Amino acid sequence: MTLAVIVLLAFGGMVLALIAPSFDERPAVLGAISGTVFGASLLMGLLAAHESGVIYGAVVMGPLTSAAIVLLSLVGLLVAAGAAIRKGGFALGSGEVHALVMWGVLGGILLVASAHLLMFYLALELSAYSTYVLVGYDRDRRFGTEAAAKYMILGAVGSALLLFGMALVYTETGNLGYTGIAIELGGNPSALARGGMALMLVGLGFKLAWVPFHAWAPDAYQGAFPLMAGFLSVAPKTALALGIVVLLSRAFGGSESVMAQWIGGLALLSVVLGSFWALLQNDLKRLLAYSTIVHMGFLGLALSTASLTGYTAVAYYLAAYIVTSLGFFFALEALEAEGLPSTLESWKGLGRRNPLLGVLLAVFVLSLAGVPLLAGFLAKLYVFAALAAAQAWAPLVVAVVMVVFGYYFYFRILAAVFLEAPAEDSPELAFSPTAFSLLVLLALAVVALGVWPQPLLRWLQAAVTAVM
Amino acid sequence: MIPVLIFLPILAAAFVGMLDDPRAEAAKRTALGVALFTLLMSLWAYATYPIPFGGFIGELKFDWLPLVGSRFHVGFDGLSLPFAALTPLLTAVSVLASWRKTDKGFFALMLLLQGALVGVFAALDLVVFFLFFEAVLVPMYFMIALWGYEERRYAAVKFLLYSLVGSVFMLAAIVATAYLAAPALGRVSFDYLELVSATGYLANLPAASWLFWGFALAFLIKLPAVPLHTWLPHAHTQAPTAGSIFLAGLLLKMGGYGLIRFNLALFPGELERFANLLALVALISIVYGAYVTLAQSDLKRLIANSSVNHMGYVLLGIASMTAIGIHGAVYQMVAHGVITGLMFLMVGLLADRTHTREIAAMQGVYSAAPKLGAVLWLALLGGLGLPGLAGFLGEFQSLWGGFLAEVTRPYVWIAVFGIVILAGAMLWTIQRVLLGRSDSNLDDLSPVEVAAAAPLVFLAVLLGLVPAALTPWIDAGIQPLLTMVQEVFK
Numbered sequence: 001m002t003l004a005v006i007v008l009l010a011f012g013g014m015v016l017a018l019i020a021p022s023f024d025e026r027p028a029v030l031g032a033i034s035g036t037v038f039g040a041s042l043l044m045g046l047l048a049a050h051e052s053g054v055i056y057g058a059v060v061m062g063p064l065t066s067a068a069i070v071l072l073s074l075v076g077l078l079v080a081a082g083a084a085i086r087k088g089g090f091a092l093g094s095g096e097v098h099a100l101v102m103w104g105v106l107g108g109i110l111l112v113a114s115a116h117l118l119m120f121y122l123a124l125e126l127s128a129y130s131t132y133v134l135v136g137y138d139r140d141r142r143f144g145t146e147a148a149a150k151y152m153i154l155g156a157v158g159s160a161l162l163l164f165g166m167a168l169v170y171t172e173t174g175n176l177g178y179t180g181i182a183i184e185l186g187g188n189p190s191a192l193a194r195g196g197m198a199l200m201l202v203g204l205g206f207k208l209a210w211v212p213f214h215a216w217a218p219d220a221y222q223g224a225f226p227l228m229a230g231f232l233s234v235a236p237k238t239a240l241a242l243g244i245v246v247l248l249s250r251a252f253g254g255s256e257s258v259m260a261q262w263i264g265g266l267a268l269l270s271v272v273l274g275s276f277w278a279l280l281q282n283d284l285k286r287l288l289a290y291s292t293i294v295h296m297g298f299l300g301l302a303l304s305t306a307s308l309t310g311y312t313a314v315a316y317y318l319a320a321y322i323v324t325s326l327g328f329f330f331a332l333e334a335l336e337a338e339g340l341p342s343t344l345e346s347w348k349g350l351g352r353r354n355p356l357l358g359v360l361l362a363v364f365v366l367s368l369a370g371v372p373l374l375a376g377f378l379a380k381l382y383v384f385a386a387l388a389a390a391q392a393w394a395p396l397v398v399a400v401v402m403v404v405f406g407y408y409f410y411f412r413i414l415a416a417v418f419l420e421a422p423a424e425d426s427p428e429l430a431f432s433p434t435a436f437s438l439l440v441l442l443a444l445a446v447v448a449l450g451v452w453p454q455p456l457l458r459w460l461q462a463a464v465t466a467v468m
Numbered sequence: 469m470i471p472v473l474i475f476l477p478i479l480a481a482a483f484v485g486m487l488d489d490p491r492a493e494a495a496k497r498t499a500l501g502v503a504l505f506t507l508l509m510s511l512w513a514y515a516t517y518p519i520p521f522g523g524f525i526g527e528l529k530f531d532w533l534p535l536v537g538s539r540f541h542v543g544f545d546g547l548s549l550p551f552a553a554l555t556p557l558l559t560a561v562s563v564l565a566s567w568r569k570t571d572k573g574f575f576a577l578m579l580l581l582q583g584a585l586v587g588v589f590a591a592l593d594l595v596v597f598f599l600f601f602e603a604v605l606v607p608m609y610f611m612i613a614l615w616g617y618e619e620r621r622y623a624a625v626k627f628l629l630y631s632l633v634g635s636v637f638m639l640a641a642i643v644a645t646a647y648l649a650a651p652a653l654g655r656v657s658f659d660y661l662e663l664v665s666a667t668g669y670l671a672n673l674p675a676a677s678w679l680f681w682g683f684a685l686a687f688l689i690k691l692p693a694v695p696l697h698t699w700l701p702h703a704h705t706q707a708p709t710a711g712s713i714f715l716a717g718l719l720l721k722m723g724g725y726g727l728i729r730f731n732l733a734l735f736p737g738e739l740e741r742f743a744n745l746l747a748l749v750a751l752i753s754i755v756y757g758a759y760v761t762l763a764q765s766d767l768k769r770l771i772a773n774s775s776v777n778h779m780g781y782v783l784l785g786i787a788s789m790t791a792i793g794i795h796g797a798v799y800q801m802v803a804h805g806v807i808t809g810l811m812f813l814m815v816g817l818l819a820d821r822t823h824t825r826e827i828a829a830m831q832g833v834y835s836a837a838p839k840l841g842a843v844l845w846l847a848l849l850g851g852l853g854l855p856g857l858a859g860f861l862g863e864f865q866s867l868w869g870g871f872l873a874e875v876t877r878p879y880v881w882i883a884v885f886g887i888v889i890l891a892g893a894m895l896w897t898i899q900r901v902l903l904g905r906s907d908s909n910l911d912d913l914s915p916v917e918v919a920a921a922a923p924l925v926f927l928a929v930l931l932g933l934v935p936a937a938l939t940p941w942i943d944a945g946i947q948p949l950l951t952m953v954q955e956v957f958k
Contacts, residue, residue, distance in 0.1 A: 372600075381536065382536065384643045385647070388646070389647055391647075393644070396643070400636045403639075404629075404632050404636050411625075411628065415621075418610065419614065454531075454535070457533075
């Protein structure tokens with residue numbers, strides 16, 4: 001099944017790209033095809049849970065791969081549906097967008113499934129190149145090209161460092177397969193291997209936007225159209241975070257997890273500095289970029305515990321983040337489609353112009369902030385639990401304090417939406433039914449995950465246990 | 469039964485929010501109906517509580533987050549029942565007090581508050597407790613920020629930030645407590661009753677005082693105790709009448725309740741260790757609170773500041789760790805909820821009529837509006853602790869308990885001056901606001917407003933004259949706690 005998913009997504013992308021010119025007038029058809037493919041891959045992912053084995057020594061089949069397929073296909077499915085919010089499709093053609101999303105998802109799945117550093121690198125690049133194009137896809141947008149250029153250059157630096165780090169690890173161990181590396185590194189990696197691991201971590205830090213390698217994120221988010229910023233905020237992150245889980249537990253875990261400790265340091269920096277910077281933002285997409293940095297910091301804290309609880313927390317955090325973040329970005333997309341720019345200023349009084357939209361936004365924002373009974377709270381609670389279980393008291397206290405900062409900058413959004421009066425003569429806000437139904441669906445998912453997470457958690461824990 | 473008390477108001481809030489009801493006519497009737505229905509249910513629970521046996525009634529638990537170790541576990545005992553019954557009562561009073569409001573959202577927020585507050589008092593699992601503790605903030609924030617007086621935004625944000633700072637430290641302490649207690653329990657558990665059974669183990673942890681302060685900080689901010697009280701005058705003054713009633717009547721009680729329920733029960737050793745400090749904080753709250761009350765020119769702010777004084781007695785009673793002191797603390801909390809709720813209700817109605825809260829701009833209210841004046845008179849006398857009204861018994865028992873304990877005795881000597889100063893403030897207010905001749909016409913209380921005030925007047929007198937209506941419940945609630953604490957000390 002895993003193999004079938006890989007083939008399906010690769011060919012699906014190609015077919016979409018090939019037939020795209022004939023359907024430029026009817027973007028809905030392309031969206032439907034893309035959605036069908038993702039729906040199929042999601043189901044196949046569920047069926048793939050009982051598989052085991054390794055393909056060509058590079059791609060692992062198993063529960064975690066299956067979980068990655070399901071989560072990432074879900075992202076793909078939602079983005080395919082979200083593309084319908086923009087009624088006319090995308091100016092430069094919708095088929096390519098769907099194709100690139102599909103390849104991005106494929107890259108993400110391979111990243112998690114890889115058992116070999118080369119595979120890891122190739123998968124990462126496949127997913128990264130898709131997102132480079134997607135960020136710059138809207139050429140006419142003011143910041144679009146700049147954002148794409150910045151993102152790509154910094155992304156390339158990250159990739160280069162990652163590759164160099166892999167080379168150093170290879171020099172030391174003579175292996176690129178995870179199992180081989182783990183055996184060769186043993187308990188105490190040499191200085192060279194440590195250097196290689198550090199460089200790899202810098203490369204991964206760029207991709208995950210951990211401070212201090214985050215500089216591209218705010219610009220990329222601001223320049224991309226919101227739907228793609230949403231895709232960017234969830235798909236690569238999901239893939240990378242799960243990929244790091246695999247890396248840590250299969251390749252670099254034996255060495256008393258030096259790497260995990262470093263991740264903890266980067267994560268703490270991200271949580272603290274990201275929260276401070278987020279306080280200063282007035283553009284919602286930039287604010288969301290910093291919020292992503294903070295969220296990636298929380299993920300990193302869970303990763304740094306290198307424990308089953310921590311990894312389960314990572315997986316649950318990702319699931320919660322997917323529904324929450326996509327929901328918020330869909331709302332941005334829909335509002336931009338109505339001609340409302342993504343700034344705090346223009347969102348003033350939104351709650352009065354369209355109360356139901358206000359409530360939906362509140363659900364997503366409060367979940368991002370981590371307010372109880374929503375998915376985001378449990379995600380943070382699990383991270384705290386993992387830190388407590390690992391007796392990491394200092395990071396726990398810092399993380400908890402930073403949640404307060406988070407509350408403050410998320411409440412700024414809510415304050416603008418609910419407390420400010422709308423500008424004079426602003427009409428009632430109409431809203432496309434597509435966007436509306438998607439938002440309701442995602443908001444329900446956020447609440448459901450926050451109130452009854454047990455089935456999902458059990459499933460994710462089983463998936464994670466398999467790699468430990 | 470308890471799930472109904474918690475979730476019926478929350479569901480009703482969602483229902484009210486979705487009504488197409490521009491004048492909020494259906495909304496306020498729904499809110500009142502739900503509040504009265506839940507009031508009857510909780511009164512029934514109160515009346516049928518088996519006092520001789522104590523323990524928890526209506527207990528309900530089911531696995532909610534087994535992977536974390538948290539269960540949805542709720543139940544009422546003698547400590548929580550008075551508050552659980554006070555919550556729907558004050559909700560009903562607030563709805564009646566806001567009868568002229570025309571926003572359905574306002575009534576939906578009140579129902580949300582009611583559900584979350586009952587959840588706070590019923591929770592027997594630390595995570596569940598935290599969930600409800602936090603859930604209270606959101607509706608309160610919006611109630612102040614959207615329907616408050618002129619500086620509502622500032623007050624709402626300040627309230628929110630203070631509360632959040634406290635609650636995140638509490639969250640850290642909750643998580644840490646559960647994991648540190650795991651060796652004693654054999655597994656990670658957030659269940660209150662299980663953790664209480666491990667109190668002896670918790671007492672020997674090196675981190676015990678950190679955990680104690682993690683909880684205490686949140687509760688001292690809520691209570692509030694000087695110097696963490698500065699959010700209170702703003703929030704209480706700027707909140708709409710209903711918001712002030714909720715704040716004073718119930719939200720502050722979460723602080724005192726939490727101190728007894730968690731700090732006393734889980735970390736008695738630490739409480740004893742820091743009793744001196746807590747008593748000092750209580751003393752400052754009592755004296756300084758009374759003194760600041762004396763200096764106010766804004767009537768609502770005056771009452772808000774008197775709460776700092778009143779809640780000081782609660783802290784003093786708890787710090788004494790004597791049966792009578794803690795009993796007094798709980799009694800004082802209930803009494804304060806009734807009397808201060810009544811004061812805020814009357815002052816709110818008065819301010820609606822005079823369009824000002826300046827004391828200097830009011831006089832002769834009693835002669836202009838006798839009914840309003842009489843109730844306000846009674847409330848202010850209750851606030852100064854007049855014997856025969858509820859507040860006296862609470863203050864007296866707290867002080868007496870403080871006197872019985874070696875550690876708090878010196879503080880009691882000074883604390884009694886707080887009574888005198890506050891009495892001065894209240895009597896002076898009566899003189900300035902109620903007495904004299906009025907030069908303007910004030911509408912007297914309408915039947916709806918009388919209905920809002922009546923139950924509180926009744927309770928203020930009842931609890932002042934018939935302590936047996938409350939004392940046995942409190943005893944049944946705190947006796948097991950104190951017995952357990954004694955065992956830990958042995």
